[in-house]
Amino acid sequence: MCAAPGGKTTAIAILMKDEGEVVAVDRSHNKVLDIQKLAAEMGLNCITTYKLDALKAVSRSNDSYATTNLCCNEKNNGVTIQSSDLPSLHVERELTEEMNADKSCENGRNCNKTANERTYVSKAEIRKNIRRMRNGPGRNQCSGGRVQNSKGFSPHSFDRVLLDAPCSALGLRPRLFAGEETIQSLRNHAKYQRRMFDQAVQLARPGGVIVYSTCTINPGENEALVRYALDTYKFLSLAQQHPSIGGPGLLGGCEFPDGYTEEWLRPGEEKLVQRFDPSGPLDTIGFFIAKFIVGSKDG
């Protein structure tokens, strides 16, 4: 979940020796294309991509597996457009010439066509076509590939779920704190992540694994999410991670002056998560990883 641009998706596929199936979803059409491109560049075939909002990752219908629709590009009968299928540059020249010819006609010079023969192509249209040829089609017109739209997956569809959640990114060096986040926006990230995690919990089968990760050092989006997960879903337990190179998680919690409280980890849990601190001895960005085993969901 939240897979674009596909760094972790492709790493997982490589660890799986390109066998089995890795389903990568992201809510952004163009970013899903980025995953496809990366997978193709790396010669990986076991990755299936979908455009899907992680907040709606669980299907509301009874359809098994994914309910998918073609997002666009129906005219191509499902054939992925390769760059060689795009109009070539000589067409660009022809269009430019046509544009110039139109201009001449407008000026009443060098015009061999009768008014009826002339097909009017506006300059804006020509410019748009030239742009499309250079850059590929626009955002909502399938920029060079097909993106399948998923309506969600049935509960328990997956052996393992990685939720690499969108976050405040307070661990990204050298930016770190860019001043864009407020206390409220940090709390909003946490709310959003919990809702995505709720979906991940439903998608993972009993006996499966959920990994939650962020690239922020904000405990509200990390340790507090783990607390929420363990307190809400009694069938989840933290699992040891291999390799384990990050530092321990934060114990305790925090009470803010406005009364808002965050509960973090309890003794024994801190060594089961990995916290990467950009100010620490490891030369890394800030990052956080928690791995959960999904127990029986009955009772």
Ligand SMILES: C[S@@+](CC[C@H](N)C(=O)[O-])C[C@H]1O[C@@H](n2cnc3c(N)ncnc32)[C@H](O)[C@@H]1O
């Ligand atoms: C931290 S990045 C993921 C990086 C990626 N996992 C990788 O390793 O290459 C977060 C991603 O979440 C996606 N995203 C944000 N909100 C989403 C949502 N509601 N549903 C699905 N994806 C979402 C963004 O488009 C972004 O690509």
